[in-house]
Amino acid sequence: MAMSGGKDDGEPMGEMNTTPLIDVMLVLLIMFIITIPVATHAVNIDLPTPNPNAVKPPIDPIKNKVVLTPDNKILWNGTPIDQGVLASNLVASAQMPVEPELQFQPDAQAGYDLSAHVLNIIKASNVTKFGFVGNENYAAFGKAAGAPKAD
Numbered sequence: 601m602a603m604s605g606g607k608d609d610g611e612p613m614g615e616m617n618t619t620p621l622i623d624v625m626l627v628l629l630i631m632f633i634i635t636i637p638v639a640t641h642a643v644n645i646d647l648p649t650p651n652p653n654a655v656k657p658p659i660d661p662i663k664n665k666v667v668l669t670p671d672n673k674i675l676w677n678g679t680p681i682d683q684g685v686l687a688s689n690l691v692a693s694a695q696m697p698v699e700p701e702l703q704f705q706p707d708a709q710a711g712y713d714l715s716a717h718v719l720n721i722i723k724a725s726n727v728t729k730f731g732f733v734g735n736e737n738y739a740a741f742g743k744a745a746g747a748p749k750a751d
Contacts, residue, residue, distance in 0.1 A: 645723055646723075662698075662700040665703045666705070667707070668718065702722065704718070704730065
């Protein structure tokens with residue numbers, strides 16, 4: 601912090617001292633950075649809450665399975681499809697008299713971006729019978745990371 605004492609001729613200094621201004625601006629910048637909320641990306645899915653007193657509907661043998669592969673392909677009951685066909689299949693299955701269950705199984709190596717897009721398509725199609733399958737495959741990942749065992 602260099603400071604100037606003026607000139608020896610007795611005239612007042614005509615330059616503004618910017619050191620306090622810079623200090624205040626740095627403090628404000630740091631406070632602004634600290635108060636910024638952390639940006640998070642989340643896909644909100646409204647899953648139905650279980651009602652233990654409700655009469656359970658009969659088990660429907662028709663189940664549709666959406667699988668995401670490590671090479672970022674979407675499989676509908678084992679057949680590769682694109683996102684447009686997935687959306688039309690979901691709308692068609694939601695309009696059936698008895699809506700089939702939709703099972704979602706992403707591979708551990710599947711891309712997060714594709715998973716987020718597929719979940720958004722599923723949410724937009726208003727599917728009511730939806731479930732995640734294959735979570736037991738990820739138990740090894742939790743054990744490797746030192747997570748407690750889920751019972």
